[in-house]
Amino acid sequence: MTSPAQGVPRHGELVTARVRVLRVPVPAGDDPLASPEAWAVHGSVLVDRAVELDGLGYDDLALDARTILTTMVEEQEHKRVLRYVAVADGGTDGSAAPSPESVVGRAVVxxxxxSNPHLALAHVRVLPGWRRQGVGTALWEACLADLRAAGRTVVVGDADLGGAEPPPGPDALVPPTGSGRFPRSDPGAQFALRQGFVLEQVDRHSHLPVPVPAGRLDPLRAGARAAASGYRVHVWCDEVPEERLAGLATLYTRMSTDAPNAGLEIEEDPWDADRVRDKHRAMLAGGSRFVLAAAEHEESDTLAGFSCVSFSEDRPEVVFQDDTLVLREHRGHRLGLLVKVAVLDELSRANPAARRVHTWNAQENDHMLAINVALGFAPAGVQSEWQLHL
Ligand SMILES: CC(C)(COP(=O)(O)OP(=O)(O)OC[C@H]1O[C@@H](n2cnc3c(N)ncnc32)[C@H](O)[C@@H]1OP(=O)(O)O)[C@@H](O)C(=O)NCCC(=O)NCCS
Incomplete structure (x- = not known):
């Protein structure tokens, strides 16, 4: 067991006042999450749940252990994920694995x-009772060492807040987009400012209770269908036909450039059919299911737009709105609304246990926000996007 009194940390560990930071081992074996080295994954889940209950009042957004493991082993050729935990002194006697309960903070890179060889995404969380003691900084320094070693020069991170945006005034930070506000006094904002990050964008986090009443959905569906003549909607659950993967890859590629990125230095992330297939397989392997609707332009036989939601088999009441995009050349035909309604229609059949959908949209993304408001999404929180140049 390392402690400041005992001096030098072992290789790969960073020690602060009462904690040490280490890379999360990737649990292996037939049943990896039951193996002794899964303690850090389970500890990360506990931290996420506690931080979200404290900050948001619910833990819908906390990843479960299976999903965390999936993000560490699947699709690493596209996005390498490194995880860290801060372990309280006393969490182990040095011979046994620490307990999940001894994890007091976690970070993800x-x-x-x-693509984007300059870029790293980073996020740090510390249990409320362990804050302002340097734990977040120790986690951040571990991230920084690895992302510098990987040659990254731009870091993007985010901080969340439940409830409403702050009113205009001295505590309200406004990004260069001019849209949205985030409180300067928020611990995440204070921490980010301290590390030199700059606020670039503010997103609105919204909730939609589902199923959506027919009285709201029916006229929206009828209006969208009337405006979208020449387009046909396909709906797929958990698997997309092989012949449609390439068309979907174009849409995923355009997500990285066509959704508003404000001043975040995010370059095009190219997708092909194999990557789309791998992504969908990885979702299923991690216990997630999805409903995807795509609008086909009948004359050219191309996919012009799509929308996708996903949920965990273990917690089907919580649904996440993933990507939605209409290619620029096909906008103005209400295809965004059309595919979103199609997803909600299918969701009520494929997952009758669904109770709420979470979505995040840039505050300057007027068109997407208008569609979501029409569907019944209501503001639930604020997310701030921060950027640091190294
Ligand atoms: C942000 C967070 C990770 C900080 O963890 P932490 O362990 O308290 O961080 P540290 O103790 O290392 O704080 C480092 C510095 O950040 C600033 N800071 C952090 N929290 C602050 C707060 N509540 N008020 C004012 N300054 C704060 C201070 O400058 C602090 O140094 P100081 O204590 O010497 O004054 C933690 O509050 C948290 O988990 N928040 C929720 C998740 C989140 O918003 N993450 C976003 C960051 S990516």
Whole structure:
């Protein structure tokens, strides 16, 4: 067991006042999450749940252990994911694995591998009772060492807040987009400012209770269908036909450039059919299911737009709105609304246990927000996007 009194940390560990930081081992074997080295994954889940209950009042957004493991082993050729935990002194006597309960903070770094060689995504969380003692800084320094070693020069991170945006005034930080506000006094904002990050964008986090009443959905569906003549909707659950993967890859590629990125230095992330297939397989392997609707332009036989939601088999009441995109050349035909309604229609059949959908949209993304408001999404929180140049 390392402690400041005992001096030098072992290789790969960073020690602060009462904690040490280490890389999360990837549990292996037939039943990896039951293996002794899974303690750090389970500890990360506990931290996420506690931080979200404290900050948001619910833990819908906390990843479960299976999903965390999936992000560490699947698709690493596209996005390498490194995880860290801060373990309280006393969490182990040095001979046994620490207990999940001894994890007091966690950090995640994502490194795009096939594009964006300059970029790293980073996120740090510390249990409320362990804050302002340097734990977040120790986790951040561990991230920083690895992302510098990987040659990354731009770091993007985010901080969340439940409830409403702050009113305009001295505590309200406004990004250069001019849209949205985030409180300067928020611990995540204070921490990010301290590390030199700059606020670039503010997103609205919204909730939609589902199923959506027919009285709201029916006229929206009828209006969208009337405006979208010449387009046909396909809906797929958990698997997309092989012949459609390439068309979907074009849409995923355009997600990286066509959704508003404000000043975040995110370059095009190219997709092909294999990557789309791998992504969908990885979702299923991690216990997630998805419903995807795509609008086909009948004359050209191309996929012009799509929308996708996903949920965990273990917690089907919580649904996440993933990507939605309409190619620029096909906008103005209400295809965004059309595919979103199609997803909600299918969701009520494929997952009758669904109770709420979470979505995040840039505050300057007027068109997407208008569609979501029409569907019944209501503001639930604020997310801030930060950027640091190394
Ligand atoms: C942000 C967070 C990770 C900070 O963890 P932490 O262990 O408290 O961080 P540290 O103790 O290392 O704080 C480092 C510095 O950040 C600043 N800071 C952090 N929290 C602060 C707060 N509540 N008020 C003012 N300054 C704060 C201070 O400058 C602090 O140094 P100091 O204590 O010497 O004054 C933690 O509050 C948290 O988990 N928040 C929720 C998740 C989140 O928002 N993450 C976003 C960051 S990517």
């Amino acid at each position: 994502g490194l795009p591998m096939r």
